[in-house]
Amino acid sequence: MLTAELGVTRATAGAVAAELAALGLITVDSRPAAAGHQGRPSHGLSVNPAGPVVLAAQVHADGFRAALVGLGGRIVATAPGCGTVPADPAHVLAAVVEEGAKLLRATGRRCVGAGLAVPSAVAEPDGEALNPLHLAWPAGAPVRRIFRDCLTDSGIDFAVPPRAFTGNDVNLAALAEHRHGAGRGSAHLLCVATGHRGVGGALVLDGRLHTGSAGLALEVGHLTVNPDEGLPCHCGSRGCLDVETDPLALLTAAGRAPGPEVSLLQQARDLVRDEYADPAVATAVALVADRLGLGLAGLVNILNPDRIILGGLHQVLLAAAPERLRAVVADRSLWGRSGGVPVLECTLDHNSLVGAAELAWQPVLDDPLGVLEP
Amino acid sequence: MLTAELGVTRATAGAVAAELAALGLITVDSRPAAAGHQGRPSHGLSVNPAGPVVLAAQVHADGFRAALVGLGGRIVATAPGCGTVPADPAHVLAAVVEEGAKLLRATGRRCVGAGLAVPSAVAEPDGEALNPLHLAWPAGAPVRRIFRDCLTDSGIDFAVPPRAFTGNDVNLAALAEHRHGAGRGSAHLLCVATGHRGVGGALVLDGRLHTGSAGLALEVGHLTVNPDEGLPCHCGSRGCLDVETDPLALLTAAGRAPGPEVSLLQQARDLVRDEYADPAVATAVALVADRLGLGLAGLVNILNPDRIILGGLHQVLLAAAPERLRAVVADRSLWGRSGGVPVLECTLDHNSLVGAAELAWQPVLDDPLGVLEP
DNA sequence: CGTATTTTGTTTAGCGTCGGCACAAAGACA
DNA sequence: TGTCTTTGTGCCGACGCTAAACAAAATACG
CATH class of the missing domain: 3.30.420.40 (ATPase, nucleotide binding domain)
Structure with missing residues (x-):
């Protein structure tokens, strides 16, 4: 059992494993996990497929x-x-x-x-x-x-x-990505995503969600990212991340009228997937990506994460224009130039x-x- | 010893106190600290005035x-x-x-x-x-x-x-205020201050400084607080908190030319102290306080602190126009209206x-x- | 003024956790 | 086949803490 590398002795690791196995949470494989090198092979531990x-x-x-x-x-x-x-x-x-x-x-x-x-x-x-x-x-x-x-x-x-x-x-998406997805191993993980509407953020510090003193932290939707000609926002300001980088913003920037049949997010996804060759669409993606990059750079200056992962439409933007988005984040964050922050897509379904x-x-x-x- | 209220039994508290006293860090007063109520009085513990x-x-x-x-x-x-x-x-x-x-x-x-x-x-x-x-x-x-x-x-x-x-x-100022000053008891303390130049921020989470993944967090100087007619900033943007709320910004807004004899911070302090009756000065204070409030509101939306403390010139602005500054923070932060965040001055010297x-x-x-x- | 009560300091015993150690087991290598 | 290397497992002891019992020092009450 390689578990001894978690700062715990073999004795305790074995005791914990036995306890979890007795509770039906995990199974101890009779077949050793990794053979090939010398010495007695470790037991393979796997999640009990019939467990709770x-x-x-x-x-x-x-x-x-x-x-x-x-x-x-x-x-x-x-x-x-x-x-x-x-x-x-x-x-x-x-x-x-x-x-x-x-x-x-x-x-x-x-x-x-x-x-x-x-x-x-x-x-x-x-x-x-x-x-x-x-x-x-x-x-x-x-x-x-x-x-x-x-x-x-x-x-x-x-x-x-x-x-x-x-x-x-x-x-919760950020928490899941931290444990099982693109955020694994990060100590200061920032996640920004469009849900089905609006923009949300999350911060996972040392494996624990930072939700602020009253659960209200990372309301990043109202960072100003388009001060000059921004759209008005329901918060009273204008040019907010919320209205400048959501699915509707992309559709509008590409000159498309949103239809009522499927969700705006799906319409925006389809637009980028099917019509990215259209110069108007590519321009709209670049524009919205720039706005998003500006917002992310502001967050980098405040939070100094070691990784950023994007979900929803933001993930689509990153996939469509990765160099552009990453360049804006690096150029507009004070420290992006020296080292820079990896900007990645979410990798988990649901x-x-x-x-x-x-x-x-x-x-x-x-x-x-x-x-x-x- | 009231120390039993720290989630530790009297036994352990006594042992710790004895250890610290043996090392010369604290002294156990023979005179009891607080009398007046029933029961055997607690020992007074004080820092050894001759200690290290x-x-x-x-x-x-x-x-x-x-x-x-x-x-x-x-x-x-x-x-x-x-x-x-x-x-x-x-x-x-x-x-x-x-x-x-x-x-x-x-x-x-x-x-x-x-x-x-x-x-x-x-x-x-x-x-x-x-x-x-x-x-x-x-x-x-x-x-x-x-x-x-x-x-x-x-x-x-x-x-x-x-x-x-x-x-x-x-x-470090935030850390000190958290332990001995205006930030005592706060679990999510945000500190914003002008040093002798520029603007800095700090966040103390559960008693520990949050400095980000590389020590670069809370670089709040480049939040945009004056998108419409902001001054250019060395970061490439304009209307940054750094250039809009530092001592030079206040002096300029009041129409004063900075002199070379004392620090800009001291000149700005003196201006507010001595000439606040001058309408030009009061207007300048209100203007800069508004900008600061906008920046603080943005930070509240992202960090959701339970308390904000201000130092340097920002402390002076708060003292001069407390209602105005607090109102801007409440109005422009999404959650300020429901409850709101206390905005306080730093209280410690040095x-x-x-x-x-x-x-x-x-x-x-x-x-x-x-x-x-x- | 003396006794009861309340609150705290101090000591002791006990428990649980964890690390260290020794020994057994299981594969690799010669 | 025998040795070596690595891991699983059981046992012991150190350590940190809690709980409980007792002592001490003040107040409250008759």
Whole structure:
């Protein structure tokens, strides 16, 4: 077991592994993992493919999604959910939990917790959704508490009590990418992404999400990135990152009228994918990428991350114009020139969902015996 | 001993106190501290007034300063130092250390470490001064190593080896204010200050300085706060916080030509103190305060601090126009309206110096027995 | 003024965690 | 086949802390 390289002796590593195996979380392979070099080979440790799961869910402007996620961020089963979101959070979350319960019945897996990603800043202690601007929810709705009540009423057989967690979607995406995706190994990870609407940011410091003193940190949407001729923003200013780099901004810059059929994000994605040869589209991408680069440079000056990962439309922009975007970030950040910050794309599918699952897994990882008794 | 309220039992608190007293760091008063209420009174614990000290120093554009600082941030002795700073860091630091050695000889105190504050971002591992723009030093000079070498050569009798620490002046000011000043008790403290030149920021998270992945965080000087008619900045942009809210900006806005006799900061201070009744001065203060408020609001949206403290000229602006500045911060930050962030003045004299001392005290606090044997 | 009560300091015993060590096991190499 | 190298596992002891019991020093009350 190479685990001795985690600053822990073989003795303790073995004890921990035995404990986790006894709880059914991991399996110890009889077949050694890596052979080839001298000495007794290490045991291979792998996540128990029949082990417990958590219920992960995401609500966004265009619908919701539920899934079962195993230890290590592997999605075991998914239910797409419906495409509209009622204005009453309790109704939505009841439907979400119902989908999850169906998945649990279908798979027969044991559920040890639940996590929910929402497109809003989230505050403790009740997981209040502070600004669900893109849902029709009331501001301040205690989403975590509602979610927990839905879980309690669902009849799902939890390891008591039902542990429910809630977080902002971009924050959770960053957490997932840090553990299993493009952010692995980063100590100061900055994630910026367009969700289905608007722009969000997240910061993972030493493996832990930085959400600020009240869960309101990294509201990066209102950095000024186009002071000269910026569009007005609902915040009262103009030229904000939010309105200058979202899907609508790209469509407008390319001279396209948005259609009502699919989400704006999808329309913008399709535009870049299918019509990048069109000079108007390429120009629009360059323009919006420049604005994004300016915003990222400002964040670099304030936060000094060691890596930036981009999601949503921002990821598309990076893929379409990587040199240009990276050059702007380097030129406009004071320290980009000396070394510079890697700017990467997100690599996980459904990273908000996986992040919500990580939230739910956390207490199990912190204290396995406290959560799983039998 | 009320120390039992730190999540530790009376037994351990007593053991720790006894250890610290044995090392000469604190004294246990025979006279009880607080009487009046029932029960056996607690022992009063106070910093040993004859205990060891650290050597703290600050270099800035207009000179340097050395001091001896006891445990708890009390300045024991100060030497003003000279008013000019040579271009060679080794010369400056040799002079600084010489002043410190004089103080040590004069007071007969034991020295257990040394800390230095410089007006530049500082990187590990050698304490490189990355951008000593306002000193004539070469960028990247390994200040911490030079400082340590000067200490070694000084003949000062250290607890071996001479432990030298270096940090950015505003960062260290924030650290000092967090421990002994206006930032006490804050978990997410943001500090913004004009040094003798330019604008700096610092963030103290859960009691620890956040300096970013390479010591470059909180370079807040280049937030855009005057997009419409801003002054050009050496960073290539215009309307930056750095050029819009520094002492020169205030003097210019008030229509005064800066004189060469005293520092710009002092001239700006004097202007506000002596001529605030002049409508031109009051208008200039309001204008610069608005710009500062806009910058602070941007930082609030990104960092979500639970408290902001201001130093240097910014502190003067807050004192002169508190309602106006606080209103701008609240109005322009997305969450200021609901609750809002307290904006306060720094309260410590020589806070950078005290912060440098805190840096030097840290290893003693972490492991008293490891540093102080006899 | 003497006793009871309250609060804190101090000592002791106990527990849990972790590192170090010794020994066993399992493959590689000669 | 025998030795070497590396890892798993069990045992012991050091360390840090908590809890509990006792002593001490003040206030409150009769």
